[in-house]
Amino acid sequence: MGIEAINSEEELRALIGVPNEAALRKERAKLHELDRQWLAASPFCLIATADTRGACDVSPKGDPPGFTLVLDDATIAIPERPGNKRADGFRNILANPHVGLLYFIPGRGDTLRINGRARLVRDAPFFDDMIVKGHRPILAILVEIEEVFHHCAKAFMRSKLWKPETWHPDSVPPRPVIAKALERPGDSLDELEHYYGPAYAEKLYR
Numbered sequence: 001m002g003i004e005a006i007n008s009e010e011e012l013r014a015l016i017g018v019p020n021e022a023a024l025r026k027e028r029a030k031l032h033e034l035d036r037q038w039l040a041a042s043p044f045c046l047i048a049t050a051d052t053r054g055a056c057d058v059s060p061k062g063d064p065p066g067f068t069l070v071l072d073d074a075t076i077a078i079p080e081r082p083g084n085k086r087a088d089g090f091r092n093i094l095a096n097p098h099v100g101l102l103y104f105i106p107g108r109g110d111t112l113r114i115n116g117r118a119r120l121v122r123d124a125p126f127f128d129d130m131i132v133k134g135h136r137p138i139l140a141i142l143v144e145i146e147e148v149f150h151h152c153a154k155a156f157m158r159s160k161l162w163k164p165e166t167w168h169p170d171s172v173p174p175r176p177v178i179a180k181a182l183e184r185p186g187d188s189l190d191e192l193e194h195y196y197g198p199a200y201a202e203k204l205y206r
Contacts, residue, residue: 026149026150027147027148027149028147028148028149029074029145029146029147029148030073030074030145030148031070031073031074031076031145031148032148035112035148036070038103038105038112038150039066039068039070039076039103039112040065040066040070041065041066041105042065042066042067042068042103042104042105042112043062043063043064043065043067043104043105043106044060044061044062044103044104044106045060045061045062045068045078045101045102045103045104046058046059046060046061046101046102046104047059047060047061047078047089047099047100047101047141048099048100048101048102049088049089049092049093049096049098049099049118050092050096050098051091051092051095051096052095052096055092057088057089057092059088059089061078063079063081063132064132067079067130067132068103069126069129069130071126071142074144074145075142075143075144075145076114076142076143076145077121077124077126077130077140077141077142077143078140078141078143079127079130079132079137079140080137080138080139080140080141081132081135081137081204081205082135082203082204082205082206090120090139090141093118093119093120093141094120097117097118097119098115098116098117098118099115099116099117099118099141099143100113100114100115101113101114101115101116101143102151106162107162108153108156108162109152109153109154109155109156109157109161109162110150110151110152110153110156111150111151112148112149112150112151113147113148113149113150113151114143114145114147114148115145115146115147115148116143116144116145116146116147117143117144117146118141118142118143118144119141119142120139120140120141120142121139121140121142122138122139124140124142126140127140132205133204133205134205135205135206174196175196176189176192176193176195176196177189177192179192179196180192
């Protein structure tokens, strides 16, 4: 049997059906107090971006709970921390401001989704509220919210993501082995094990 593609929304709707009223009504343009509480408790999010050609990127962002700063009911700010300097998502934002955010709380199956328009800022008074372990961010993503809503837990329930008895971190080679095979073949495995060892955590904010 060959691949049968879906080529129109009509074909898609005929296959999966239409959303119920509750799913359609849950989109909002401003943060509710419950959204603020979620952001205050969330230590992790994914940021989806795309360039002008439609090439996409998804980048993880993590910090202590509440790292996303709520500036008002329609504006949030996400600090940048030291990383690999690829800046894939940042370059996309400069070309195309539309972003999609997905906020997690460990142990919770539901998530908070925020869609909006982003811009990069190099400094602002609120940067002083984003200092962690002495690190003041050198830039932040400012997001003007266009849509915000909560997403159900079905994907997490199916995957059993938060159930430790399903975790098998050793089912694939460790990070140093992957790095040597795919990214840094000139480094020895001993060097990479040292690099990704305890010293790696000590460099998170510098």
